[in-house]
Amino acid sequence: MKKHNYSVNTIKEKRAGYAFVLPAIxxxxxxxxxxxFYNITMSFRDVTLQTFNGEQEFVGLQNYIDVLSxxxxxxxxxxxxxxxxxxxxxxxxxxxxxxxxFSQKYALAKISRGLLMVCWLIPVIVFASIWKxxxxxxxxxxxxxxxxxxxxxxxxxxWLTTPNGAMAALIISNIWRGVPFNMLLLATGITTLxxxxxxxxxxxxxxxxxxxxxxxxxxxKPTIISVITLGFINTFKVFDLIFVMTKGGPLxxxxxxxxxxxxxxxxxFEFGQGAAVANIMLILMLIVGFVNLKLTEKxxx
Amino acid sequence: MKRRFLxxxxxxxxxxxxxxxxxxxxxxxxxxxxxxxxxxxSDGKSISLLLTYSEEKTELYxxxxxxxxxxxxxxxxxxxxxxxxxxxxxTMVASNSLPDVMDVDNTDTQNYxxxxxxxxxxxxxxxxxxxxxxxxxxxxxxQVDGKYYGLPFTAxxxxxxYNQDLLTQAGVTEVPTTWDELLAACEQLKAIGVYGxxxxxxxxxxxxxxMWPFIWGAGADETSIDSDATVxxxxxxxxxxxxxxxxxxxxxxxxxxNANQFTAGNxxxxxxxxxxxxSIQSDASFEYGVAAIPVKEEGAEQITVLGGHNFAITDxxxxxxxxxxxxxxxxxxxxxxxxxxxxxxxxxxxxxxNSEYFKSDDLSTFVSAMEYAKPMPKKDYNSISDILxxxxxxxxxxxxxxxxxxxxxxxxxxALE
Numbered sequence: 246m247k248k249h250n251y252s253v254n255t256i257k258e259k260r261a262g263y264a265f266v267l268p269a270i271x272x273x274x275x276x277x278x279x280x281x282f283y284n285i286t287m288s289f290r291d292v293t294l295q296t297f298n299g300e301q302e303f304v305g306l307q308n309y310i311d312v313l314s315x316x317x318x319x320x321x322x323x324x325x326x327x328x329x330x331x332x333x334x335x336x337x338x339x340x341x342x343x344x345x346x347f348s349q350k351y352a353l354a355k356i357s358r359g360l361l362m363v364c365w366l367i368p369v370i371v372f373a374s375i376w377k378x379x380x381x382x383x384x385x386x387x388x389x390x391x392x393x394x395x396x397x398x399x400x401x402x403x404w405l406t407t408p409n410g411a412m413a414a415l416i417i418s419n420i421w422r423g424v425p426f427n428m429l430l431l432a433t434g435i436t437t438l439x440x441x442x443x444x445x446x447x448x449x450x451x452x453x454x455x456x457x458x459x460x461x462x463x464x465x466k467p468t469i470i471s472v473i474t475l476g477f478i479n480t481f482k483v484f485d486l487i488f489v490m491t492k493g494g495p496l497x498x499x500x501x502x503x504x505x506x507x508x509x510x511x512x513x514f515e516f517g518q519g520a521a522v523a524n525i526m527l528i529l530m531l532i533v534g535f536v537n538l539k540l541t542e543k544x545x546x
Numbered sequence: 547m548k549r550r551f552l553x554x555x556x557x558x559x560x561x562x563x564x565x566x567x568x569x570x571x572x573x574x575x576x577x578x579x580x581x582x583x584x585x586x587x588s589d590g591k592s593i594s595l596l597l598t599y600s601e602e603k604t605e606l607y608x609x610x611x612x613x614x615x616x617x618x619x620x621x622x623x624x625x626x627x628x629x630x631x632x633x634x635x636x637t638m639v640a641s642n643s644l645p646d647v648m649d650v651d652n653t654d655t656q657n658y659x660x661x662x663x664x665x666x667x668x669x670x671x672x673x674x675x676x677x678x679x680x681x682x683x684x685x686x687x688x689q690v691d692g693k694y695y696g697l698p699f700t701a702x703x704x705x706x707x708y709n710q711d712l713l714t715q716a717g718v719t720e721v722p723t724t725w726d727e728l729l730a731a732c733e734q735l736k737a738i739g740v741y742g743x744x745x746x747x748x749x750x751x752x753x754x755x756x757m758w759p760f761i762w763g764a765g766a767d768e769t770s771i772d773s774d775a776t777v778x779x780x781x782x783x784x785x786x787x788x789x790x791x792x793x794x795x796x797x798x799x800x801x802x803x804n805a806n807q808f809t810a811g812n813x814x815x816x817x818x819x820x821x822x823x824x825s826i827q828s829d830a831s832f833e834y835g836v837a838a839i840p841v842k843e844e845g846a847e848q849i850t851v852l853g854g855h856n857f858a859i860t861d862x863x864x865x866x867x868x869x870x871x872x873x874x875x876x877x878x879x880x881x882x883x884x885x886x887x888x889x890x891x892x893x894x895x896x897x898x899x900n901s902e903y904f905k906s907d908d909l910s911t912f913v914s915a916m917e918y919a920k921p922m923p924k925k926d927y928n929s930i931s932d933i934l935x936x937x938x939x940x941x942x943x944x945x946x947x948x949x950x951x952x953x954x955x956x957x958x959x960x961a962l963e
Contacts (some may be wrong), residue, residue: 497749
């Protein structure tokens with residue numbers, strides 16, 4: 246055993262240090278760790294209407310077995326991942342393209358960048374309702390109207406009333422929302438890149454495309470990793486958009502883990518099962534969190 | 547090494563926080579709002595009330611003030627929209643901070659009884675309330691297993707709203723009273739380019755609410771969904787959709803969206819309740835009318851669904867003062883006052899009979915429908931509702947034949963414990 250010989254001063258300093266982090270720790274304990282712990286224990290107990298106010302039997306993994314055997318939950322897992330991955334790919338590509346555009350020096354660059362942020366600042370319930378109108382499937386939907394006017398389609402598309410159409414509509418709305426966020430973070434990253442390497446590349450005769458893939462992308466890697474991770478978490482837990490636009494329907498085709506968990510807990514009052522679904526989400530997100538940590542750690546070396 | 551572990555731990559906690567934030571946490575968010583109810587619950591001079599109607603309902607809030615003036619019992623009102631209240635009540639149970647009186651949707655009563663949070667009011671109701679003055683269905687909806695767990699607050703039912711201008715234009719002379727007449731009228735309306743009929747059809751309880759009159763009208767109920775009657779009901783909707791009489795967009799409509807299509811003049815006939823009257827009165831630029839929901843065939847009994855809110859009292863030491871309040875709100879004059887102001891149909895027959903207001907053209911249809919309005923099943927209501935919506939949407943979206951959908955739904959309902 247190694248023996249520590251701290252001077253009085255170091256101990257005092259240490260105490261002061263702990264005092265400074267205390268508020269943060271209390272905050273974490275009360276608002277994050279307690280509900281999290283509560284939710285985890287709830288998922289191992291039989292918490293339903295009848296038991297809510299009394300004894301809640303410990304049932305081990307039964308809630309998990311129950312929910313995983315439900316077709317709607319398995320569908321929700323698939324939907325969640327599908328929704329997240331597709332949204333993320335497009336958000337990232339469009340966001341990156343716009344970031345490159347707005348990092349060019351032209352008169353309206355800053356203003357257009359600011360205007361684009363409006364999409365991100367509008368409350369979800371507002372833009373979700375607007376998208377719901379835009380996607381209306383009969384002739385009253387403006388998207389169908391436009392597509393028919395420019396002869397892309399002959400018949401109106403049933404966006405929100407067919408399983409695949411509804412998923413597509415949700416993904417499009419979500420991309421619309423996520424692009425500004427990706428754009429902003431990436432644009433900030435781009436502006437901090439040193440200009441000398443690009444100048445050197447020009448001198449060496451590198452094409453624009455070469456300097457993008459060989460210089461911009463590698464230098465932006467830390468930003469890209471955090472953009473993707475944050476985007477993943479933001480998209481993975483989307484709830485309000487789906488709740489407003491489709492309520493998980495039609496026929497549960499747009500039910501994702503967040504909406505399904507809500508429905509189990511607060512509509513069907515199966516709190517134990519709802520908690521189990523929430524924890525499945527959590528596990529999936531933790532995996533992404535750890536992958537992110539591993540990647541950023543490598544970056545640091 | 548130690549620091550690295552800590553950073554991983556804290557980072558993962560943050561990620562988890564994001565995950566739980568949208569799941570079923572929320573336990574902490576309600577504590578502050580309801581602390582006062584605990585303090586006030588013992589002295590009997592003050593009660594807390596959870597109301598799903600906001601202060602815009604001035605007459606209603608006036609009645610509550612009048613109660614305080616008359617009895618000296620303070621009422622501390624906490625307003626919450628219905629959807630939120632469902633969620634919050636569960637968390638209030640967990641944090642032991644329930645209000646004394648809750649305004650609950652009558653399909654939720656059974657849930658709260660099962661939670662064991664409501665006071666049994668049977669003795670008080672039977673000895674102090676003139677039960678013979680109430681509509682039978684309304685009283686039935688206060689009961690679980692024959693015991694009273696509440697008194698009526700507001701009542702409603704569903705009827706058929708029709709756009710008179712469109713009907714005239716299409717040459718429909720009589721408002722349809724049977725399913726066949728409805729289909730025939732839709733055919734005529736189709737010729738002038740509008741949808742004949744519309745209902746709420748999204749994945750919410752609005753849809754089931756509007757389905758009951760047709761399920762019961764066909765002769766089925768929740769215990770006999772796997773039956774020819776249900777198949778006939780589903781075939782009726784299939785006909786509506788296949789012929790273009792009803793838009794398949796309804797699978798994304800709550801009742802409000804459906805009503806918007808009506809006021810916009812896109813749909814000629816819809817099913818809705820009395821709460822919609824005021825918005826239709828102010829927004830519709832055409833002549834409209836209210837009629838009873840068409841029955842399956844000539845001579846069949848009229849049927850509609852009963853909805854409404856109850857005042858339930860939570861079990862605790864403040865039941866006496868709460869009961870005074872609930873009883874006060876059920877006095878004929880008081881009920882008349884707040885019901886007239888908001889187009890709630892009174893739960894008492896005597897109030898309807900004595901009020902000129904409820905004899906007006908629009909409202910009298912709803913009032914007479916109270917005589918045959920039937921309360922919805924209470925046991926496992928939300929699960930049953932889910933199953934019925936799936937069944938109905940499958941047929942409307944042409945994903946299943948009526949017979950198969952009915953069979954599947956019947957089996958799913960039987961599988962509920």
